[in-house]
Amino acid sequence: MSDRYDCIVIGCGPAGLSAALNLNIRNKSFLILGTKQCSHRLAKAERIDNYLGLPEISGQGLMERYLQHVRSRGIELREERVTAVYPGDGEFAVITGKSQYSARSLIIATGVHIERVLPGENEYLGKGVSYCATCDGPLFREKAVALLDYTGGAAHDEVLFLAGVAKQVYYVLPQRASTAFVHDTSAAAVATVPSLPGNTTLMRGTSLSIKGTETVSSLIVDEQEIAVDGVFILRETQKAENLVPGLATDKKAVAVNGQMETNIAGVFAAGDCTGKPYQLAKATGQGAVAALSAVGYLDKRPK
Amino acid sequence: MSDRYDCIVIGCGPAGLSAALNLNIRNKSFLILGTKQCSHRLAKAERIDNYLGLPEISGQGLMERYLQHVRSRGIELREERVTAVYPGDGEFAVITGKSQYSARSLIIATGVHIERVLPGENEYLGKGVSYCATCDGPLFREKAVALLDYTGGAAHDEVLFLAGVAKQVYYVLPQRASTAFVHDTSAAAVATVPSLPGNTTLMRGTSLSIKGTETVSSLIVDEQEIAVDGVFILRETQKAENLVPGLATDKKAVAVNGQMETNIAGVFAAGDCTGKPYQLAKATGQGAVAALSAVGYLDKRPK
Numbered sequence A, B: 001m002s003d004r005y006d007c008i009v010i011g012c013g014p015a016g017l018s019a020a021l022n023l024n025i026r027n028k029s030f031l032i033l034g035t036k037q038c039s040h041r042l043a044k045a046e047r048i049d050n051y052l053g054l055p056e057i058s059g060q061g062l063m064e065r066y067l068q069h070v071r072s073r074g075i076e077l078r079e080e081r082v083t084a085v086y087p088g089d090g091e092f093a094v095i096t097g098k099s100q101y102s103a104r105s106l107i108i109a110t111g112v113h114i115e116r117v118l119p120g121e122n123e124y125l126g127k128g129v130s131y132c133a134t135c136d137g138p139l140f141r142e143k144a145v146a147l148l149d150y151t152g153g154a155a156h157d158e159v160l161f162l163a164g165v166a167k168q169v170y171y172v173l174p175q176r177a178s179t180a181f182v183h184d185t186s187a188a189a190v191a192t193v194p195s196l197p198g199n200t201t202l203m204r205g206t207s208l209s210i211k212g213t214e215t216v217s218s219l220i221v222d223e224q225e226i227a228v229d230g231v232f233i234l235r236e237t238q239k240a241e242n243l244v245p246g247l248a249t250d251k252k253a254v255a256v257n258g259q260m261e262t263n264i265a266g267v268f269a270a271g272d273c274t275g276k277p278y279q280l281a282k283a284t285g286q287g288a289v290a291a292l293s294a295v296g297y298l299d300k301r302p303k
Helices: A014-025 A040-044 A059-072 A133-140 A156-165 A179-184 A186-191 A280-300 B014-025 B040-044 B059-072 B133-140 B156-165 B179-184 B186-191 B280-300
Strands: A002-010 A030-034 A077-079 A082-087 A092-096 A100-108 A144-149 A168-174 A200-205 A208-212 A216-221 A224-227 A230-234 A267-269 B002-010 B030-033 B082-087 B092-096 B100-108 B144-149 B168-174 B200-205 B208-212 B216-221 B224-227 B230-234 B267-269
Touching: A002 A014, A002 A092, A002 A280, A014 A030, A014 A059, A014 A280, A030 A100, A040 A059, A082 A133, A100 A280, A133 A144, A133 A156, A133 A230, A144 A156, A144 A224, A156 A168, A156 A230, A168 A216, A216 A230, A267 A280, A280 B280, B002 B014, B002 B092, B002 B280, B014 B030, B014 B059, B014 B280, B030 B100, B040 B059, B082 B133, B100 B280, B133 B144, B133 B156, B133 B230, B144 B156, B144 B224, B156 B168, B156 B230, B168 B216, B216 B230, B267 B280
Parallel strands: A002 A030, A002 A100, A030 A077, A100 A267, A144 A168, A144 A230, A168 A200, B002 B030, B002 B100, B100 B267, B144 B168, B144 B230, B168 B200
Antiparallel strands: A082 A092, A092 A100, A208 A216, A216 A224, B082 B092, B092 B100, B208 B216, B216 B224
């Protein structure tokens, strides 16, 4: 299944919502994809007093106002985690855990990447380590793979997919990868994976690392070493530069100019993923600018 | 009279208010100077729907929310028009129609300059044309000067000042310099200049131009040519680059980087004066960033 949109907004925090609002007002067809909570940072903020016009509000309260606003215009958030993006000829393929979409432009609003990189993760990226089960899973037919689920148990589609192609799947729920995660695990998270396929083993662990030689050979979960050929890592948000091949960064943030253009034509970025300071007003402002720049870009190109 | 502040914010539109809010939260001493209406553009907007969190609101309504927010934190707006800024040694002198202040840093949030430049204005700037009556008025002792008041009659202090030093003052109320102005003129505007000093003549005109040779020699008001040595032009907002000597611009906007730094250390800018797109969310976001950058700058320097 493939739908084609003017734009796809990746992320539904303040920057993504502001971008979506402006795309809607400008009558562009678009999708906004994100996680259930949209913004961990905002949800956890006890009190915010520097978003002009809405004094002394809780993070949760402000997020509710934001969501109400976009919903009042008929904008629907699609709860899908983007696992890969492939730039094509004036067109981008966006792969999620559930589906695949096509868009003429992209707005990246993935926020800050709070989880630490695992030992071995960068070293074996593309050599057994992958962020996209549906993309790379088929490479591990009849082999053993591990699926590290940092999303708090939201990776059920990926479990089923991998279980269908691989010989053996180790489904690992890390226990303390981030405070955000701790909040989501335990009963609730486990409840979302009620029945695992026969070739899938559920594991929990606090300390994870990836080992190998040329390619991945094992995953270490606390004291235990498990022989695997592939390790899939699923996080709430992917680092933008891992998501979009060739995306330029500056000091670990997506490099943008004042119009929120990245180094790739048709790809715009907004919000915390573009760097400090991490401010709501900045995020919504950049989201608006990114959307208007995307509109300008779209209007200049053949449909 | 001279007070010294950590920062002076010039302009009380959305960018200036957001900057002030963040300076207040960060416990910096500051002044925010602006015109009565703060933002003509916002006040005139019939309906705004892209300021995330406050859907379907009038420009006037949104401005009220903004002002309520800053007032709820005890921030006072000072209704003074800045006429000149002089950079010194880690310190800026800010001259208004009423007073003079000193600050360790500046945030420029003067919005867009909507009035057209008059014929002869740029040519004779510094050669008889001035934007600051209290600065340059004394140069015209015993001479004739014109004061062009585009503020809708708010230049009473300047009229009195010039009448006190010059031999003859022509106080000119332009009639259609901009749509914003039309709104403000007529009865209300004239009412603010109830009694003019004896050496002051009130004039009205729709077409103005400045003539001279080496320096200014006359002002033409419609068909009438008046011999003057100086022409003072007072607008709601001064072009930022005219206000701050040496300020770099790019495509007629104040040149800034992603941290809202200008080319002058200690001078930051935010909002519409930094260029298109002219968006509320962008302005408030940039105001917040400019304030935090100013805080960072201040904290690194001796008091």
